Amino acid sequence: MAANKEPRLGDVAARAGVSVATVSRVLNNRGYLSEATRARVMAAIDEVGYQPNEVARSLLSHRTGTVGLIVPSVAIPFFGEVAVHIEDALAQHGLRPLLCNSYGRADRERDLLRSLVGHRVDGIISGAHNDQLAEYATLRRPVVTIDRELAPHIPNVRADNEEGGRLATQLLLDHGARRPVLLTSRSHERNLRERGYRGVLAEAAIEPLVVAVDFNLPEPERTTAIMAALDSVSATMDAVFCTDDLLAATALEWAHRHRRDVPGDVRVVGFDGTATMRRILPGLTTIAQPIADMCSTAVRLLVEQIGQEPGAEPTPVPAIALPVTVVEGRTA
Template identity: 55%
Template structure:
């Protein structure tokens, strides 16, 4: 039995009884066509289950109607929900997404970036966490970052991390904490949540305590390192502000294993407010990010760049201030 092949443009034209040019015009919605011709071509496409060759479309300079999305991993609640919301927002405008999981590795992120550029997606949205990846500076297609400040000419959509860090710390102090500890993935000037934590404690004349365990540390090593750090400091802190909800949930489990009551002995607050964590641990106090709105704003910025290219406007010509969206304190039973 001969091997079945994918149907071609010529197959569609033959079945519909029209020219190749007519089929191409129907697919790309270009030029005048009679309704009868459109219906014949559409029926032939459906009968053959024909799919346009994206590589050929790229060679002819056509839009692929696809957007690349780079995240560390959709296995983490925030990035899984972010990818889902980006897909919803882009689908409303007729775009599909190609999700690339970098696994937190700079080399893999670089490979995915090269792959997306070579396949000429119409644009890229990146929320991966490798810092100082210079490769993005060479990308000349529509590009938007989510919570990642790489280059001043690339739009960066994020929540108000500094205010979120301050809200979390203020809440712990209001609940009676006097020695709150910050548990984060990376410490430094780019950590807005840390900045909010530090400034709030400085106003209260309280010394900051920070434990940083790298975001990209594989499990179960990351959890074990966090548990070891907390155990070694036992008695020196009475609250934990974890800069993501999954880590905060792990702190609650550690507290129970250490014989500490939450919130009686230890107050715990997280950050993100994803649907998955709210369902798994509805009592967790957290700072909620507006993930759906972050996604819509990122898509709006990307579509504006796509339109600008069509109008002949040069991208990256001006510096763009980060777009910050407000956060919300969600009080649960852990504080």
């Protein structure tokens, strides 16, 4: 074999002293072969430096070994950590992610879905934050979501957001707050963190105070909007429950600019508890999501779907809500 020639299947067969068909059966794990034959073929593959044609193998097996992962942006610490844990969990099943950033745009997410289907991914994990997309309901691929409700038959793995909202709000009240404001990305009945906040305040006979700044606003507009939102309630609020840690970081900056002592004048609690934010703001009191467990659970559910025969009628599945943890800091 010439030094500059790419090794081929026949080269492996010649080195191992077997037929090309036998090498193909070893590579595709088909049919009975003795362990000695398998070992001889695998040794020959290493010796000649043969690289299997993954495209051809995927056409034969109808699997590509890839999974689409759609997130708003890995620049956001929570989704960056999700991407890392998803990749690690997929690798344990011999799968690889195709990472896609939707940047909060529904049209981009639709394009990504079409592209992933065109690349024949084995399944899709979606954590994007766009409103409902009809394309998911008819998608002929296994799908699992992380902290996102798409359709009754699509598994949704999330933290126990309502309990997290309750824990954060109760902590603020226990520490002396009487007018905690909720700072969130979107205020609506499906916002479970908001539901937890409202539930605790209802029990304490305290009027809720909610301000919302769109998650998908670009910077610096988003920071400006958060500052303005907090300005609008500054005369009445004495604490802020932020539904993510980036909001909490901006709330702390707002307090600093207005010379408000934290936690003396205003208390701040965040939500997420990523390793990145805990390094940047080690004193932040927050509600930590079990991100690694969420990701491994999502991958397990997707792998189970991939292994099923297609054609079964979709049936509703309950969301899986994993427990959160209070991380005590110096801000509440």
